[in-house]
Amino acid sequence: MNIIIKLSALVLIIFIALWQVSKNEKFQFFGNLIDRVETTEKIVALTFDDGPTKHQTKEILKVLDEAEIKATFYLVGKSIEENIQETKNIIDKGHEIGNHSYTHQRMVLKSYSFVAEELEKTNELITQAGYREEIRFRPPYGKKLFALPYYLNNKNITTVTWDVEPETYLDKNASASDISEYVVQNTKPGSIILLHVMFKSRVNSLAAVPLIVQQLRDKGYRFVTVSDLIGNSA
Numbered sequence: 001m002n003i004i005i006k007l008s009a010l011v012l013i014i015f016i017a018l019w020q021v022s023k024n025e026k027f028q029f030f031g032n033l034i035d036r037v038e039t040t041e042k043i044v045a046l047t048f049d050d051g052p053t054k055h056q057t058k059e060i061l062k063v064l065d066e067a068e069i070k071a072t073f074y075l076v077g078k079s080i081e082e083n084i085q086e087t088k089n090i091i092d093k094g095h096e097i098g099n100h101s102y103t104h105q106r107m108v109l110k111s112y113s114f115v116a117e118e119l120e121k122t123n124e125l126i127t128q129a130g131y132r133e134e135i136r137f138r139p140p141y142g143k144k145l146f147a148l149p150y151y152l153n154n155k156n157i158t159t160v161t162w163d164v165e166p167e168t169y170l171d172k173n174a175s176a177s178d179i180s181e182y183v184v185q186n187t188k189p190g191s192i193i194l195l196h197v198m199f200k201s202r203v204n205s206l207a208a209v210p211l212i213v214q215q216l217r218d219k220g221y222r223f224v225t226v227s228d229l230i231g232n233s234a
Protein backbone atom coordinates (compact mmCIF):
# COMPACT_ATOMS: atom_id res chain seq x y z
CA MET A 1 0.00 0.00 0.00
CA ASN A 2 2.72 2.36 1.03
CA ILE A 3 4.57 1.86 -2.23
CA ILE A 4 1.39 2.50 -4.23
CA ILE A 5 0.85 5.80 -2.45
CA LYS A 6 4.46 6.77 -3.09
CA LEU A 7 4.24 5.82 -6.76
CA SER A 8 0.96 7.70 -7.18
CA ALA A 9 2.53 10.77 -5.59
CA LEU A 10 5.51 10.48 -7.92
CA VAL A 11 3.29 10.17 -11.00
CA LEU A 12 1.31 13.19 -9.85
CA ILE A 13 4.47 15.24 -9.32
CA ILE A 14 5.77 14.29 -12.79
CA PHE A 15 2.41 15.13 -14.31
CA ILE A 16 2.32 18.56 -12.66
CA ALA A 17 5.93 19.25 -13.66
CA LEU A 18 5.25 18.34 -17.31
CA TRP A 19 2.10 20.44 -17.32
CA GLN A 20 4.13 23.42 -16.08
CA VAL A 21 6.76 22.81 -18.76
CA SER A 22 4.09 22.53 -21.47
CA LYS A 23 2.84 26.05 -20.79
CA ASN A 24 6.20 27.69 -20.09
CA GLU A 25 6.72 30.57 -22.54
CA LYS A 26 10.50 30.44 -22.27
CA PHE A 27 11.24 26.74 -22.55
CA GLN A 28 10.60 23.72 -24.74
CA PHE A 29 12.39 20.37 -24.85
CA PHE A 30 13.75 20.64 -28.42
CA GLY A 31 14.49 23.32 -30.98
CA ASN A 32 14.57 27.08 -31.05
CA LEU A 33 12.10 29.18 -29.02
CA ILE A 34 12.00 32.93 -28.59
CA ASP A 35 9.77 34.88 -26.22
CA ARG A 36 11.69 38.16 -26.72
CA VAL A 37 15.13 39.19 -27.93
CA GLU A 38 18.10 40.65 -26.12
CA THR A 39 18.74 44.12 -27.48
CA THR A 40 19.55 47.58 -26.19
CA GLU A 41 17.53 49.16 -29.02
CA LYS A 42 14.04 50.33 -28.13
CA ILE A 43 12.25 48.04 -30.56
CA VAL A 44 9.16 45.97 -29.89
CA ALA A 45 6.94 43.60 -31.90
CA LEU A 46 3.15 43.68 -31.85
CA THR A 47 1.72 40.20 -32.49
CA PHE A 48 -1.90 39.18 -33.04
CA ASP A 49 -3.17 35.61 -32.65
CA ASP A 50 -6.05 33.73 -34.31
CA GLY A 51 -8.23 34.48 -37.30
CA PRO A 52 -8.27 35.98 -39.78
CA THR A 53 -11.92 36.96 -39.39
CA LYS A 54 -13.86 39.12 -41.82
CA HIS A 55 -14.77 42.28 -39.98
CA GLN A 56 -11.97 42.46 -37.45
CA THR A 57 -9.18 41.98 -40.01
CA LYS A 58 -10.31 45.13 -41.77
CA GLU A 59 -10.38 46.99 -38.45
CA ILE A 60 -6.90 46.02 -37.28
CA LEU A 61 -5.38 46.67 -40.73
CA LYS A 62 -6.87 50.15 -40.64
CA VAL A 63 -5.38 50.84 -37.21
CA LEU A 64 -1.94 49.59 -38.27
CA ASP A 65 -2.10 51.59 -41.51
CA GLU A 66 -2.91 54.77 -39.64
CA ALA A 67 -0.05 54.14 -37.22
CA GLU A 68 2.26 53.14 -40.11
CA ILE A 69 3.28 49.95 -38.36
CA LYS A 70 4.09 46.45 -39.57
CA ALA A 71 2.92 43.75 -37.17
CA THR A 72 3.00 39.95 -37.03
CA PHE A 73 -0.14 37.79 -37.35
CA TYR A 74 -0.25 34.15 -36.20
CA LEU A 75 -3.10 32.75 -38.26
CA VAL A 76 -5.19 29.58 -37.92
CA GLY A 77 -5.29 27.40 -41.07
CA LYS A 78 -9.01 26.76 -40.93
CA SER A 79 -9.75 30.49 -40.64
CA ILE A 80 -7.41 31.19 -43.56
CA GLU A 81 -9.47 28.78 -45.69
CA GLU A 82 -12.66 30.59 -44.69
CA ASN A 83 -11.16 34.07 -45.16
CA ILE A 84 -8.71 33.88 -48.04
CA GLN A 85 -9.22 37.50 -49.06
CA GLU A 86 -8.54 38.77 -45.53
CA THR A 87 -5.34 36.68 -45.45
CA LYS A 88 -4.24 38.22 -48.75
CA ASN A 89 -5.06 41.69 -47.44
CA ILE A 90 -2.77 41.16 -44.42
CA ILE A 91 0.03 39.96 -46.73
CA ASP A 92 -0.52 42.81 -49.22
CA LYS A 93 -0.08 45.35 -46.43
CA GLY A 94 3.38 43.95 -45.77
CA HIS A 95 2.73 42.36 -42.37
CA GLU A 96 4.43 39.21 -41.22
CA ILE A 97 2.50 35.92 -41.10
CA GLY A 98 3.12 32.99 -38.79
CA ASN A 99 1.53 29.55 -38.42
CA HIS A 100 -0.84 29.06 -35.46
CA SER A 101 -1.91 25.46 -36.37
CA TYR A 102 -4.84 24.34 -38.49
CA THR A 103 -7.56 23.65 -35.88
CA HIS A 104 -6.18 25.54 -32.84
CA GLN A 105 -6.05 22.56 -30.49
CA ARG A 106 -3.70 22.19 -27.55
CA MET A 107 -0.62 20.50 -29.00
CA VAL A 108 -0.01 18.37 -25.94
CA LEU A 109 -0.25 14.56 -25.96
CA LYS A 110 -0.76 14.64 -29.71
CA SER A 111 0.99 12.35 -32.17
CA TYR A 112 3.86 13.41 -34.41
CA SER A 113 1.71 12.88 -37.51
CA PHE A 114 -1.12 15.01 -36.07
CA VAL A 115 1.32 17.84 -35.40
CA ALA A 116 2.88 17.48 -38.86
CA GLU A 117 -0.51 17.64 -40.59
CA GLU A 118 -1.68 20.67 -38.58
CA LEU A 119 1.46 22.64 -39.40
CA GLU A 120 1.98 21.56 -42.99
CA LYS A 121 -1.61 22.21 -44.04
CA THR A 122 -1.43 25.71 -42.56
CA ASN A 123 1.96 26.51 -44.08
CA GLU A 124 0.59 25.46 -47.45
CA LEU A 125 -2.42 27.77 -47.06
CA ILE A 126 -0.17 30.68 -46.08
CA THR A 127 2.01 30.04 -49.13
CA GLN A 128 -1.03 29.69 -51.40
CA ALA A 129 -2.24 33.08 -50.19
CA GLY A 130 0.97 34.54 -51.61
CA TYR A 131 3.31 34.74 -48.63
CA ARG A 132 6.95 34.14 -49.52
CA GLU A 133 8.87 34.81 -46.30
CA GLU A 134 10.02 32.43 -43.58
CA ILE A 135 7.05 31.06 -41.61
CA ARG A 136 7.55 30.62 -37.88
CA PHE A 137 5.13 28.92 -35.47
CA ARG A 138 3.18 29.95 -32.40
CA PRO A 139 1.53 27.09 -30.47
CA PRO A 140 -2.19 27.46 -29.64
CA TYR A 141 -2.52 28.46 -25.96
CA GLY A 142 1.29 28.52 -25.91
CA LYS A 143 1.18 24.77 -25.20
CA LYS A 144 3.86 22.33 -26.33
CA LEU A 145 5.45 19.24 -24.84
CA PHE A 146 7.18 16.47 -26.81
CA ALA A 147 5.90 15.81 -30.34
CA LEU A 148 5.47 19.47 -31.29
CA PRO A 149 8.96 20.71 -30.34
CA TYR A 150 10.44 17.51 -31.78
CA TYR A 151 8.72 18.18 -35.11
CA LEU A 152 9.66 21.89 -35.10
CA ASN A 153 13.28 21.01 -34.39
CA ASN A 154 13.35 18.44 -37.22
CA LYS A 155 11.94 21.01 -39.64
CA ASN A 156 14.09 23.83 -38.30
CA ILE A 157 11.03 25.97 -37.49
CA THR A 158 11.36 28.59 -34.74
CA THR A 159 8.70 28.76 -32.03
CA VAL A 160 7.66 32.32 -31.18
CA THR A 161 5.88 32.97 -27.88
CA TRP A 162 5.71 36.35 -26.08
CA ASP A 163 6.79 38.13 -22.93
CA VAL A 164 3.94 40.67 -22.61
CA GLU A 165 0.38 39.29 -22.45
CA PRO A 166 -2.05 41.78 -20.90
CA GLU A 167 -5.19 39.72 -21.55
CA THR A 168 -3.99 36.86 -19.33
CA TYR A 169 -3.22 39.06 -16.35
CA LEU A 170 -6.09 41.52 -16.54
CA ASP A 171 -9.76 41.04 -15.93
CA LYS A 172 -11.90 39.95 -18.89
CA ASN A 173 -13.59 43.33 -18.91
CA ALA A 174 -10.39 45.38 -18.73
CA SER A 175 -10.70 48.65 -20.63
CA ALA A 176 -8.51 49.68 -23.54
CA SER A 177 -6.59 52.03 -21.27
CA ASP A 178 -6.07 49.27 -18.64
CA ILE A 179 -4.65 47.06 -21.39
CA SER A 180 -2.35 49.73 -22.78
CA GLU A 181 -1.18 50.70 -19.31
CA TYR A 182 -0.24 47.08 -18.58
CA VAL A 183 1.63 46.79 -21.88
CA VAL A 184 3.53 50.03 -21.42
CA GLN A 185 4.57 49.04 -17.89
CA ASN A 186 5.76 45.57 -18.89
CA THR A 187 7.44 46.22 -22.24
CA LYS A 188 11.22 46.36 -22.46
CA PRO A 189 13.56 46.61 -25.46
CA GLY A 190 13.09 43.44 -27.54
CA SER A 191 9.65 42.55 -26.13
CA ILE A 192 7.01 40.58 -28.02
CA ILE A 193 3.49 41.73 -27.18
CA LEU A 194 0.55 39.32 -27.61
CA LEU A 195 -2.98 40.60 -28.26
CA HIS A 196 -6.16 38.99 -29.60
CA VAL A 197 -8.08 41.35 -31.84
CA MET A 198 -9.80 38.96 -34.27
CA PHE A 199 -12.98 38.44 -32.24
CA LYS A 200 -15.72 40.91 -31.37
CA SER A 201 -15.37 39.94 -27.70
CA ARG A 202 -11.92 41.55 -27.81
CA VAL A 203 -12.96 45.05 -28.90
CA ASN A 204 -11.04 46.52 -25.97
CA SER A 205 -7.84 44.88 -27.13
CA LEU A 206 -8.36 46.34 -30.59
CA ALA A 207 -9.08 49.76 -29.11
CA ALA A 208 -5.92 49.46 -26.99
CA VAL A 209 -3.64 49.18 -30.04
CA PRO A 210 -3.51 52.91 -30.93
CA LEU A 211 -3.01 53.76 -27.24
CA ILE A 212 -0.14 51.27 -26.93
CA VAL A 213 1.45 52.65 -30.11
CA GLN A 214 1.18 56.24 -28.95
CA GLN A 215 2.44 55.61 -25.41
CA LEU A 216 5.36 53.40 -26.39
CA ARG A 217 6.36 55.82 -29.15
CA ASP A 218 6.38 58.60 -26.56
CA LYS A 219 8.89 56.49 -24.64
CA GLY A 220 11.07 56.19 -27.75
CA TYR A 221 10.00 52.74 -28.98
CA ARG A 222 9.81 51.66 -32.60
CA PHE A 223 7.50 48.87 -33.81
CA VAL A 224 8.92 46.07 -35.96
CA THR A 225 7.92 42.58 -37.13
CA VAL A 226 9.16 39.48 -35.30
CA SER A 227 11.61 38.83 -38.18
CA ASP A 228 13.05 42.32 -37.83
CA LEU A 229 13.24 41.88 -34.07
CA ILE A 230 15.18 38.61 -34.47
CA GLY A 231 17.42 40.27 -37.06
CA ASN A 232 18.21 43.06 -34.60
CA SER A 233 19.01 40.89 -31.59
CA ALA A 234 22.44 41.16 -30.07
Ligand SMILES: [Zn+2]
Pocket residue numbers: 049050100104140141
Ligand atom coordinates in the same frame (compact mmCIF):
# COMPACT_ATOMS: atom_id res chain seq x y z
ZN1 LIG B 1 -4.63 31.26 -30.40
